[in-house]
Amino acid sequence: MKKILIVIAVIMLGQTAQAQLFSRERLANIETFDNQFLTWGYFLGFNSYDFKIEYNNEFSNAETDIVVEGSTGFNVGLVGDMRINNYINLRLEPGLYFTQRNLRFPGFTEEADILREVKSTYIHVPLLVKFSTKRLNNWKPFIVGGVSTSLNLSSNEKNPEDNSQGQFRTTTYTNYYELGFGIDFYLYFFKFTPSIRGVFAMSDELVPDADTFSNYTSNISSLNSRGVFINFTFQ
Template sequence: MKKLILLLAFGLLAQSIQAQLFSRERLSNLETFDNRFLTWGYFLGFNNYDFKIEYNDERGRELTDVIVEPSTGFNVGLIGDMRINNYINLRLEPGLYFTQRNLRFPGFTEEQDILREVKSTYIHIPLLVKFSTKRLNNWKPFIVGGVSTSLNLSSKENNPEDNEEGQFRTTRYTNYYELGVGIDFYLYFFKFTPSIRGVFAMSDELVPDDNPNSPYTGNLNSINSRGVFINFTFQ
């Protein structure tokens, strides 16, 4: 039922966009919107996080290759946009991101030993520069890039228990760089923006087990988050 409601909602929104943006009348909506120095809004969206894993001994990787199983999570947040000129904007997009990744380790027979669930609740704060084209009727493509930092509220960095007790630990803070594309659609009463963005961690998130020869982290040099965000913005 929820999926049906979402499909109907997106269908009605798409129909409204088509009617307003591509009708023969080609009326300009929100003509002075981009002249504002500061604008505000919010976003809803989805994420898909993964881990990039580097090993200490690549020759023995086939014996310790960890399988990462990503899943789709949910995003919600706010937007503050500052106009630099007609084509460049500076954006701050603090948000709350919920996600989970499952790690499956080789060399074990019991599921409780093989599987480690890495649940994450991020307070994610990106500072982005948006480069737009000239507005075309009621839509305007753009590219965006910048840096970000996140606080993982679900981190177990300071947990004294490690994988021996079933706890896979990651760091609390992570830094990233981000790149993406999107399109601004100018509707009658608000600006609607779908976008897709790649996010890549610049800092190692691995907290090694206390045992240096741990079968879980002994051959891991680093793990770095990487993800895809699909956001729908309303301003």
């Protein structure tokens, strides 16, 4: 699913950019928009989260590894943009991200023991630096990078129940670094920006079970979220 989202996003960006580039229309829309020191907007989008899992057992393999099944989630949030110069902007993009990952554990026979649903509702706050090219007609490509933090409202970190009662727990707060690219399109009344970003956790999110020899968490050295965001921004 993650690969499909990336392919769709790249195709959409490429086709829209091509249409703008070869269009005969040369009238500049909202010419002074980028001269503003502060601009605001909102975004809607999709996400696909995964887990990168490191194991204590160096000889883990496909039969012993945990299988992570991702799904497509939904994003919504606000955008605050501060102009540094013609090519650099500082952006704050707080948003609400809904997602779910299913973990399937080896060594069990009952589906209730094998499957752990990890539902997450993130308040995600990235601080990003946007590096843009010169505006070309009514479009402008850019790359973006930065750091972020999230509050997982569904983490279960403080829940006394663990996997022995069917609860897989993760930490409430996580820090990330982010990298991505996109294109600003200057329409008649507003600026429309499709973008794609990779998000990578820098901290371990696993909350171990109380049992030191738990079949669920004892062999996990670290558990780190990673994901792809496809956002459509309106300013």
